Structure formats: structure tokens, C-alpha cells
Amino acid sequence: MSDITVTMPDGRTxxxxxxxxxxxxxxxxxxxxxxVCGREVLQLVGIDHEGEIVSIASDEEDDDEYEKKVMTIANQMNCVGCEACSKICPKKCYTHEPMTA
Ligand code: SF4
Ligand code: SF4
Incomplete structure (x- = not known):
């Protein structure tokens, strides 16, 4: 088993x-x-007072339903491993891992 590596046109990996x-x-x-994620991997959700996940409509004005908003991974298989999300995150929330084959 080894990490999947992409070879770029200029030969770099x-x-x-x-x-x-x-x-x-x-x-x-x-x-x-x-x-920054162009792959629709991520979804913002609300966490209510009981710690349950509550969906947030994009035009939602009323935030009484939830206590805080957090990012979740909705479509992990869409991820291309670019790490743009991680680089821009001010709170260092992300972990990533290579794919092995
Ligand atoms: S690594 Fe890239 S594709 Fe994957 S979730 Fe982050 S920004 Fe989106
Ligand atoms: S704190 Fe990080 S993980 Fe949370 S929404 Fe902001 S950039 Fe995304």
C-alpha cells in the first residue's frame, strides 16, 4: 500500500x-x-440547544432554531484533495489524509 500520487505535466509529483x-x-x-471549495463537499449546518443538527436554508433569516453554526462534510467522495479549505480555515479545524492503493 502506498499513497496515490499525481504526476503533473511538468513532471513534479x-x-x-x-x-x-x-x-x-x-x-x-x-x-x-x-x-473556496469548488466541489460541493461541504455544508453549513446549525447545532440546536440539544446538540442536534438543524439544516440552514440559504435564505434563512431566523436563527432562533440553532445555537451555533458549524461546517460539515456532506459529500466526501467529491473531494479532490486540494486542501484549499484547510489553508483558509482560521481555526485549523481540518484533518486530511492521502488515499492509499
Ligand atoms: S480538499 Fe479541496 S475539494 Fe476537498 S473539501 Fe477541501 S477545498 Fe473541497
Ligand atoms: S472555522 Fe474553519 S471549518 Fe469552520 S466554517 Fe470557518 S473556515 Fe470552515
């Missing part, structure tokens, strides 16, 4: 590191990672 976890204790729901 790159090991994609796919999104693994988002630390919801540290996440402040700022949405920066969502904006």
Missing part, C-alpha cells in the same frame, strides 16, 4: 490529501472553507 474531519468544537461557522 503531488499527493492529494483528502478531507477527513472537521473539528466542530473549534469551528466558528465563518463559511470561508465553503467559499
Amino acid at each position: 503531488w499527493v492529494p490529501k483528502f478531507v477527513k474531519t472537521i473539528n466542530q468544537e473549534k469551528c466558528i461557522g465563518c463559511g470561508r472553507c465553503f467559499k
Whole structure:
């Protein structure tokens, strides 16, 4: 088993590191990672007073339903391992890992 490596046109190699976890204790729901991910991997959700996940409509004005907003991984298989989300996150919430074959 070894990490999957991509060879670039100029001969350089790159090991994609796919999104693994988002630390919801540290996440402040700022949405920066969502904006940079072009693959629709991520979804912002609300956490209510009981710690349950509540969906947030994009045009939602009423935030009484939830206590805080956090980012979640909705479509992990869409991830291309670019790490843009991790680089922009101000709270260092992300972990990534290479794919092995
Ligand atoms: S690594 Fe890239 S593709 Fe994967 S979730 Fe982060 S920004 Fe999106
Ligand atoms: S950039 Fe970091 S703190 Fe902001 S929503 Fe994404 S995971 Fe949370």
C-alpha cells in the first residue's frame, strides 16, 4: 500500500490529501472553507440547544432554531484533495489524509 500520487505535466509529483474531519468544537461557522471549495463537499449546518443538527436554508433569516453554526462534510467522495479549505480555515479545524492503493 502506498499513497496515490499525481504526476503533473511538468513532471513534479503531488499527493492529494483528502478531507477527513472537521473539528466542530473549534469551528466558528465563518463559511470561508465553503467559499473556496469548488466541489460541493461541504455544508453549513446549525447545532440546536440539544446538540442536534438543524439544516440552514440559504435564505434563512431566523436563527432562533440553532445555537451555533458549524461546517460539515456532506459529500466526501467529491473531494479532490486540494486542501484549499484547510489553508483558509482560521481555526485549523481540518484533518486530511492521502488515499492509499
Ligand atoms: S480538499 Fe479541496 S475539494 Fe476537498 S473539501 Fe477541501 S477545498 Fe473541497
Ligand atoms: S473556515 Fe474553519 S472555522 Fe470557518 S466554517 Fe470552515 S471549518 Fe469552520
